[in-house]
Structure formats: C-alpha cells, structure tokens
Amino acid sequence: MRKQENQGPLDVIIVGAGLAGLYMLHRLGGLGFTAKILEAGAGVGGTWYWNRYPGARCDVDNMFYSYSFDEALDEEWNWTERYPSQPELLKYINHVADRFDLWPDIQLNTRVVSAIFDAGRAAWRIGTETAESFSARYAVMATGCLSAANVPDFDGLDGFQGRVFHTGHWPAEEIDFTGRRVGVVGTGSTGVQVIQEVAKQADHLTVFQRTASYVVEAFNRPLDAEDRTYFKANRHELREAAKKTFGGFSTMANDQSALSVTEEDCRRKLEEAWRAGGITLLASFNDFAFSEEANMRAQDFVRDKIRQAVRDPETAEKLLPRHTIGCKRLCLGTNYYETYNRDNVTLVPLGDEGIERITATGLIAGGAAFDLDDLVLATGFDAMTGALNKINIEGRAGLTLRKAWEAGPRTYLGLMSHGFPNLFMVTGPGSPSVLSNMLPTIEHHVDWIADCLDHLRRNEFSEIEADLPAQDRWVEHVNETAAKTLRYSCSSWYLGANVPGKPRVFMPYIGGMPSYRETCTAVVDNGYEGFVLK
Numbered sequence: 001m002r003k004q005e006n007q008g009p010l011d012v013i014i015v016g017a018g019l020a021g022l023y024m025l026h027r028l029g030g031l032g033f034t035a036k037i038l039e040a041g042a043g044v045g046g047t048w049y050w051n052r053y054p055g056a057r058c059d060v061d062n063m064f065y066s067y068s069f070d071e072a073l074d075e076e077w078n079w080t081e082r083y084p085s086q087p088e089l090l091k092y093i094n095h096v097a098d099r100f101d102l103w104p105d106i107q108l109n110t111r112v113v114s115a116i117f118d119a120g121r122a123a124w125r126i127g128t129e130t131a132e133s134f135s136a137r138y139a140v141m142a143t144g145c146l147s148a149a150n151v152p153d154f155d156g157l158d159g160f161q162g163r164v165f166h167t168g169h170w171p172a173e174e175i176d177f178t179g180r181r182v183g184v185v186g187t188g189s190t191g192v193q194v195i196q197e198v199a200k201q202a203d204h205l206t207v208f209q210r211t212a213s214y215v216v217e218a219f220n221r222p223l224d225a226e227d228r229t230y231f232k233a234n235r236h237e238l239r240e241a242a243k244k245t246f247g248g249f250s251t252m253a254n255d256q257s258a259l260s261v262t263e264e265d266c267r268r269k270l271e272e273a274w275r276a277g278g279i280t281l282l283a284s285f286n287d288f289a290f291s292e293e294a295n296m297r298a299q300d301f302v303r304d305k306i307r308q309a310v311r312d313p314e315t316a317e318k319l320l321p322r323h324t325i326g327c328k329r330l331c332l333g334t335n336y337y338e339t340y341n342r343d344n345v346t347l348v349p350l351g352d353e354g355i356e357r358i359t360a361t362g363l364i365a366g367g368a369a370f371d372l373d374d375l376v377l378a379t380g381f382d383a384m385t386g387a388l389n390k391i392n393i394e395g396r397a398g399l400t401l402r403k404a405w406e407a408g409p410r411t412y413l414g415l416m417s418h419g420f421p422n423l424f425m426v427t428g429p430g431s432p433s434v435l436s437n438m439l440p441t442i443e444h445h446v447d448w449i450a451d452c453l454d455h456l457r458r459n460e461f462s463e464i465e466a467d468l469p470a471q472d473r474w475v476e477h478v479n480e481t482a483a484k485t486l487r488y489s490c491s492s493w494y495l496g497a498n499v500p501g502k503p504r505v506f507m508p509y510i511g512g513m514p515s516y517r518e519t520c521t522a523v524v525d526n527g528y529e530g531f532v533l534k
C-alpha cells in the first residue's frame with residue numbers, strides 16, 4: 001500500500017469520534033488550534049454508533065446524559081424518553097456534529113494503528129491501517145473505555161453455520177430474529193437489554209449465563225412537555241447538584257449507614273429507590289460499597305425481587321446472583337426477570353467448564369447440545385486499556401504503552417502516562433470514568449485538556465509529561481482507595497478479570513467525582529503540579 005503523508009503538521013490529532021472526541025474537537029476549534037479526528041467507524045457516535053443491538057439504551061436519565069456546554073443545544077433538543085435509546089442518542093450526536101460544524105475536521109473509516117513520539121520535534125506521528133500518516137504536536141486518545149469488543153476464543157466459533165453477532169459490532173441494517181432459534185451468551189448490562197428484546201421476536205431464545213446479574217427495574221417512560229420544561233428551567237441547578245454526588249448521577253446520595261436503621265426501614269428505603277427506578281438504588285445508603293453486612297441487605301432485597309418476578313422457583317434460583325451487589329456494574333432492565341416466564345425462553349447456567357465448544361449447528365455446554373440459528377455474543381469489552389493497547393503507542397526512547405502497562409495501566413490522574421509526553425487520554429484508567437455518569441466526566445476531562453493546551457501555548461511550552469514520582473503516588477492512591485471497597489471481591493471487567501491473561505488491577509479511580517475534580521483543579525492551581533512542562 002502507498003504510504004501517504006497528509007497535509008502539514010496539526011496542533012492536535014484526536015483519535016475517536018464518540019462523545020469525547022467530538023467535544024474535544026469543538027473545544028480546540030474554539031481556542032484556534034488546528035485539530036482533526038481520525039475515527040475507525042463509518043460514522044460518529046462511538047458507543048452509540050457501534051452498539052445498535054435491539055434494546056440498546058442509556059441507563060442514566062437523559063437530562064444528565066447530555067452535553068452541558070451549550071445553552072442553545074439544550075434549548076433546542078427535546079428528549080423523548082427518560083432513558084434515551086441508541087437511535088435517539090445517535091441522532092443527538094449527529095446533530096451536535098452538524099450544529100457545531102465539526103464534519104470538515106473528521107476523517108471516518110480511518111483506524112489508527114500506530115502513534116510514535118518524535119522527541120526531536122516534540123510531536124506525534126500517527127499511522128493508520130491504510131498507511132496514511134499524520135503529524136501533530138499533541139495526541140488525544142478519545143478511543144473509549146468500552147470500545148474494544150471482547151470476543152471469547154470459543155473452540156469452533158469459525159465453523160458455526162448460522163449468524164454470529166457481537167453486540168458491540170452490531171450491523172446497521174435491521175436484524176430479524178422471527179422464527180429463529182437464538183442463543184445469547186452473556187448476562188451483563190448488554191445481555192440484559194438484548195435478551196428482553198430478542199425474546200419478543202425469536203422462535204426460541206436460549207440464554208447462556210456464566211454469572212447471574214443484579215438487575216434493577218428502569219421504570220422508563222416517555223417524556224412530556226412538562227418534563228422538558230422542568231429540565232430546561234432547572235438544568236443548571238440539577239446538573240450542579242449531580243456534580244456533587246459520587247458518580248455525577250441524578251440522585252443525591254443518602255449519607256447514612258444501612259446498618260444504622262432497622263432491617264424494615266432499610267427495606268422501605270430500598271423499595272422507594274427501586275420504585276424511582278435506575279441504577280442509583282445503591283446510593284440509598286452510604287456503606288453498600290464498604291460493609292459486607294450492609295451489602296447483604298441490598299443483595300437480599302434484590303434476590304427477593306427476583307423470586308417475586310419469576311414464576312418457576314427453579315429458574316428463579318438459577319437467576320439469583322450470589323456476589324457482592326455493586327461489585328460488578330449494576331444492570332438496568334425492563335421486566336428482565338419476567339422474560340424467563342415466557343414459554344420461548346430457556347435459561348442455561350454455565351458450569352465451570354463454560355461453553356465447551358461451538359459446533360456447525362449450535363453449541364455444547366454442560367455436556368448438552370443446543371441447536372441454534374443465531375448466536376449473539378453479549379460478552380463485553382476489553383475495557384479501559386483494550387482500545388489503547390491495540391494501537392502501537394511508542395513514547396520516549398522507544399518505550400511502548402503496552403510494555404509500560406504490562407502489569408496494569410499506570411497514569412497520572414488518568415490523563416497522561418509517564419514516558420508519553422504530549423499524549424492525553426480522555427477518561428483513561430486511573431480516573432473515575434466508568435464508575436461515573438460518563439458524559440459530565442468526559443466534559444470535565446476535555447475541558448481540563450483544552451485549558452492545559454491553551455496554557456502551554458500561552459506560556460510557550462512545547463512539551464508536557466506526567467512526572468514519574470507523581471504518577472507512582474497517584475497509582476498507589478488509586479489502588480489503596482479501591483482496596484478499601486468491596487469492589488475487589490468479584491471477577492469484574494473493572495479488574496480486567498473478563499479477559500484471559502489481563503493483569504488484575506482495579507482500573508478506574510473509586511474516590512468519587514467531587515474529590516477527583518478538586519484534585520484536578522488543585523493540580524492546575526499549583527502550576528500543573530506533578531507534570532513536567534518544557
């Protein structure tokens with residue numbers, strides 16, 4: 001393939017055209033930087049471009065999962081449901097790209113495969129799958145925490161004669177499951193959403209469950225004019241209040257121990273939260289993430305909900321999760337457990353041997369053969385580090401990111417990694433990212449990076465790098481904070497446990513958004529403390 005050198009050097013190359021990449025481009029344009037997005041997909045939207053599976057939707061109230069940076073955007077956009085669906089989110093994101101005239105600086109169908117730091121010029125050379133090459137002083141990896149699909153290495157998968165779909169690479173055209181025998185592997189947030197919908201269409205649906213999930217009821221509903229007027233009139237206060245909560249979600253957390261009230265009162269409070277709908281159930285008390293005993297109260301509450309929802313006691317038993325609640329991400333559903341009351345749905349819990357192999361006509365699990373026309377893999381992502389490690393990122397003195405992160409990711413504030421000057425990450429490992437409502441978190445990181453680049457330009461610096469001791473202290477703090485919680489106690493993707501061979505390190509920062517924001521601000525106020533500016 002012919003190697004092309006594209007245009008002159010840019011100030012910034014952004015990799016990824018999801019919510020993060022688009023806002024980054026908008027901010028940099030406003031500051032007069034030359035910037036370009038390179039995006040692997042054929043459209044913008046990131047998560048909401050790739051995950052088109054039936055039932056895909058946000059599990060955060062739309063008012064809190066929307067950009068806050070522009071008044072007019074808020075005014076003119078009218079959300080139609082409490083939790084927006086994937087098509088509505090994709091429409092919104094395309095509208096943002098139109099409205100802020102971002103298209104001229106977005107190059108689609110362009111997968112970045114390498115990023116090499118040229119120390120002599122203090123610039124990054126970015127290479128693509130089609131051998132195009134770009135040069136820029138700064139690189140911003142807006143590659144997403146949940147964008148590298150985890151496709152298990154099932155024996156025989158290639159020989160399956162039916163259709164195979166991974167939810168994170170869902171085709172753009174409508175997929176019809178009418179009259180078909182469908183198998184879904186995976187019962188995380190995605191599996192839960194897809195199972196509810198495919199069950200309504202398929203002739204028969206078999207769900208292969210490795211770990212039962214805690215699924216809370218969404219209570220989704222259409223929004224009316226009154227809802228929208230309320231939000232538009234109060235959005236500043238609502239968003240500011242959300243920013244003060246641990247994860248930036250809509251509800252103010254209750255700062256009370258679940259053990260300080262009677263069991264009955266605890267249940268009453270949980271029931272209230274359940275009826276309000278949403279994943280903020282665990283904000284009902286302040287110690288579900290810290291105390292086994294408190295956590296057990298919430299576990300029991302949800303297990304009872306499952307027993308009530310599922311008619312067949314044997315099936316209900318198989319659906320009961322046994323791990324710490326909140327340890328894996330809480331899932332949101334709409335009559336998820338009731339789906340197992342349908343005659344056309346079978347639940348197959350996987351034993352230790354898991355899925356033994358895929359055959360031409362189905363799969364073998366627990367020694368039994370299941371005939372299938374379609375296989376849906378809702379098996380998640382190589383989270384947080386997957387998309388970055390797919391790119392050959394080479395920093396100072398030939399150090400690769402893969403090597404530097406061999407034993408787990410190491411960053412300062414989840415924004416930069418020592419050895420990789422002028423390379424920023426949006427919602428990188430070591431930042432709260434996936435433990436929070438991600439859109440405000442993305443805006444926070446993008447604003448921090450944009451302000452930083454502006455500062456460097458105004459002060460005639462050409463290089464910024466995370467200082468090693470500062471990074472080491474931050475990584476230690478991230479690990480210590482995680483170790484104090486119950487989140488370490490199960491095999492979650494937060495720990496990399498879903499991908500064979502991945503180091504077990506708790507990747508996001510679990511200190512909460514308010515204190516993280518304060519730290520980031522203090523670092524700037526102290527002259528970019530912990531960064532070396534040249």
Ligand code: FAD
Nearest residue numbers: 016018019020040046047058059111112143144147437438
């Ligand atoms: P992404 O949206 O993942 O975008 C990254 C982009 O980078 C992608 O388009 C990808 O193609 C591109 N890219 C990656 N590598 C390369 C490369 N090498 N070259 C070129 N392009 C590349 N968060 C919430 O807060 N609330 C929710 O309800 C919620 N629901 C979710 C539902 C699903 C199904 C998933 C998967 C995630 C969900 N998330 C949710 C998390 C979600 O990922 C974030 O909210 C947000 O959309 C991330 O935006 P982003 O721009 O950082 O990354």
Ligand code: NAP
Nearest residue numbers: 057058059152186187188189190191210211329378379380
């Ligand atoms: P996930 O949470 O990692 O779930 C993957 C599922 O596949 C799990 O049930 C897992 O079992 C199973 N699995 C993985 N490998 C397997 C194997 N080899 N054999 C059998 N089963 C296997 O992934 P996800 O559901 O795609 O969700 C990822 C994240 O995306 C979520 O946690 C959330 O942050 C976000 N998301 C949000 C929403 C939303 O409602 N807004 C929707 C989708 C996704 P184990 O649990 O045993 O590993």
